[in-house]
Amino acid sequence: MKRKIVYIKRRKPAINLPDDLLKESTMKLGSVFTDTGDIAKGITFEEEKLYMPEIIGIPPTDNSFIRESKKYYTELEISIPFEGKAFDVTIDPDTNMPLNTFDFILYKFALANPTVAKDKKDAYSSNRYLYYIEDPDLEDTNKFEKLEVRKEAYKEYIKLAANKKREALVRQILGISNKLTQEKADIETERKVMESPDEFLAIINDKSIETRVFIMDCVSNEVLKKVGNTYLDGEVNLGVGEQETILYIEDKRNSEHVLNMKARLEVFQKGR
């Protein structure tokens, strides 16, 4: 059976305290309140009855169980050393119980603590966080998923080369200048695909890509005006936000107005 090991690590402090000093320091996760004034345990009462007898040595049927369990959690401290602390949170598939109940209880307790961030990136998003979780399995999964997305994006990028008109539209949305040589444009496109495969795939799968480029052209040639988030053709409000404006342009009832805009755009483009 593969063991599932997760870590809780300290967020590096902003001040330049030397590592030796930080290694000697004591950082402990202690008990925290829930909104109702109870101690945040990170497990349900049913789970508490299941796991805690092994920890406090009192069966859940005993009158003192709730009091002693609460006392245990009130005084519980998890020391997080400089290099982090590992928890074995493997669940035995045969019994559906943790293999290491103590580690499991501690980990759940830590998860309920509002100073523990869900990952390293999150830890630096707010001053509230002092610690973060490092789950190597999750990181592998994330890396794998990102790899799959990159592969898919590259596949679409290769296919795109066969359709020059669509390629030009995609490049325009990606912000690649049409004044670049073919070679430089290819290099730049590939770089963007590898850098942001998610964004590239979203553009490729966008059914309104032509309309989107049309709106961009209209704005850059001053056929349309963008005031705040609103797209205006003179006095006519086409929509608030790009999505609403796309709906307006793709609505057949507005085809006459759209033809008029296209004609004006052509005139502007020829004039430049």
Next chain:
Amino acid sequence: MASDNLKNLRLYQDYWSEGGMTDENNLSNALLTQPDVLSPVLTHLAGREDKRFPLSFLTEGMGVTKELNDTQYQFPVIGRLNKAVLCTDIAGTGYGFSTLKITFKDRWFNKFYIVENPDGTQIRLQDEGVQVEKGWQYTGIIMGPDFDAKVTNNDTIGKMFVQTFAPVAISGSSGTTSNWVSPSKVSNQTTMIRKGYQYEGNAPNKVVNVEFDLGGRKSKLWWDFEEYQHFLRWQEEVEYNLWYSKYNRDSNGLIHNMDSNGKPIPIGAGAIQQIPNKNQYTFMTASKMKNIIRDIFYGASDAQKVQIDLFTGLGGLDEWDTAMKSEIASGTYIKNTPANAFISGTGSNLRLGGYFTSYQHIDGHVITVRHLPLFDHGAKVLNSPKHPKTGLPLESYKMIFLDRSTYDGEPNIYMVHQKGRQLLRWAVAGATIPPGFSGNSLRATDIDGASVHFMKSAGIAIRRATNCLYLECVRQ
């Protein structure tokens, strides 16, 4: 409920002047010029305001300051003289008194010394070590009389080893070498803070119908009271800076926070951020209290006694006292505690009271509990989450243990400021000159009014922060 009653009983509300200017109209809006009031003496509903600044008082107020030539400063710190080193690789088992090759992450160990893992396995290093891919590789032998003794990967790799002593042959041995530890440097910077206030017209000379108690001095001049408020707030802002400010240079030493003039705004680490030891609590129990005290004093290896001050709010004082009393109630102390320790008076005039305000550790080190009103009445209290049981702000339960001892003749905590910028106070005079400043008919502005400005460079330096602890009461 109590605060609602207070609101209902007020004759008029506090007036918050947001305009930044005091003029006669402001004073009239604040109803302070109305003729009839119940008592001419102003009552501070939020309590006295002048006990909020202990860190300023204990440093600058006691003359414990240092002058710097620059915004940034560094000071040397030193931790333990011993070091544990990670084993990264092993080749050979040492079976049958054979030699093995053992690799450590750092070059800390010396030739001929015995190094030991957490299980007590002792290996003598036979050479000075050579640098390899995984660190520093030494030739070693397992010490002891057992021919079958050996080490495996599990005994060594990933384990921390320490150096103990260097046993040698009875005669003809070679000399050993030794290591030494150099101090690390902690860098911090001072923060430049400012405050200004303005008035228009004849506001300084306006007499109002409330008598103000300005730290013992009585006055009916509005300007005296307004200045008193500005001064208190200035002191509070300085105190906030000393406790709460957060260092803003990145790992490359760059500041990304810019002033509107495009220049960087340096902010130093306050006392809280410099404390590396952190813990959390909900209810302070005797057991938790003992753990905390042990953690604080474990690193205090000096022969001299360590003086720790515990700064906390009313909530924290209550929790600390409860924990001490529960320790007494549960232990054998109760038999030896005189009744008059907590009860005084006689007959129907009994009084229950008696609170713990200090604790002496087995080493002789002492913790003194000090009330820090900033945690009860400071601005941060107003938006602090509430304690789910008592309703007090969680800020009131914050406990900060500061080591105020003297090391090598120097105080552990002192205030730092840039040379010539400890405190600058000046006025920009217009039609009038603010009271307390001298001047002539030449003025800096044509406005019918004037302004006063404070500027101060300040920071707090804790030389030995390892004996300090930050304890927080947290809710989800």
